[in-house]
Amino acid sequence: MFTLPDKAVIACVHLPPTPGSPRYGGSVDHIYESALGEAEILLRHGVDALIVENFRDAPFHPRSVPVETAATVAGVTREVVRLSTVPTGVAVLRNDASAALGIAVATGADFIRVNVHVGAVLSEQGVLTGNAHETLRLRRALDSDVAIYADARVKHSQPFVYTDLATEVRDLSQRADGVIVSGELTGLETSPEDLLTARRVTRGPLLVGSGVTPENLPAVFAHADGFIVGSYFKADGVPGNAVDEARVEALMDRVRALRGSDGPRTDRTAA
Structure with missing residues (x-):
């Protein structure tokens, strides 16, 4: 499996609405141009990984996408992989892990x-259930080493199965290659207390999944192995806006400063 640099910044490449979604603009070319243009900006400023998401397709299909x-x-994703000089991932929202895994295998992500x-959660799409059994068997059937990073207490939801974060993280750690802890909603700060709870019960890669800014990064920097950044990189911090290069530069400057004060970087491999 690929090696995730310690304290990695994983930048979201949010696609414009795709064909069939309510806000699709009628141009597939625009989707490609937007994604590749934003990926170039993110790479120019030294992000450590990219993740392609159909973020603007809301309202999302709860499970399988068309x-x-x-x-x-x-x-x-294939075009981003060809452009990228860093690891590249994919998320198919809201929860189509099979499609994401198949796309990753087919595109080299x-x-x-x-x-x-x-487990299971109650979300704005209704009840979403985990299918780790299907996803892990599919990965084996495809003879793939694509890493699986999974959310604990995923945003925009309430859990049905797990009454505490620690128990969910323990289970996830047995079924995924890395754990993601986020705030309650897109763009909201991840609780440092939740991050510490997760850190105590997992030795694998642990990522902050939302709400990172140059101002709050020091509060979570020491306890996380990486940071997924979407909203902050957008104009005015609004997740639906285009990438703002000045904000990318500001956050990456802050990350580099903290890396320098935190000692040498190490690599953590998804296992």
């Missing part, structure tokens, strides 16, 4: 993000 969505995400991998 073929036109999967096809568009796959096509764009390195990892996927799964919102609900174990």
Whole structure:
């Protein structure tokens, strides 16, 4: 499996609405141009990984996405992989892990993000259930080493199965290659207390999944192995806006400063 640099910044490449989604603008070319243009900006400022997401397709299908969505995400992901000089992942929202894994294998991507991998939650899409049994068997059947990063207490949801974060993280650690802890909603700060709870019960890669800014990064920097950044990189910090290069530069400058004060970087491999 690929090696995730310690304190890695994983930048989101949020696709414009894809064909079939309510806000699709009618141009597939625009989707490709937007994704590749934003990926170039992010790479220029030294992000450590990219993740392609059909973020602007809301309202999302709760489980399997239609073929036109999967096809568009796959096509764009392949172009981003070809452009990228860093590991690249894919997330198919809201929770189509099979599509994400198939796309990753077919496009040469390195990892996927799964919102609900174990247990079940009540979300704005209804009840979402984890399908770790299917996803792990599919990965074996495809003879793949694509890493699976999965959310604990995923945002925009309430858990049905796990009454405490620590128990969910323990289970996830047995079924995923890395754990993601986020705030309650997109763009909201991840609780340092939740991060510490997760850190105590997992030795594998632990990522902050939302809300990172140059101002709050020091509070979580020491306890996380990486940071998924979407909203902060957008104009005015609004997740639906385009990438703002000045904000990318500001956050990456802060990360580099903290890396310098935190000692030498190490690599953590998804296992």
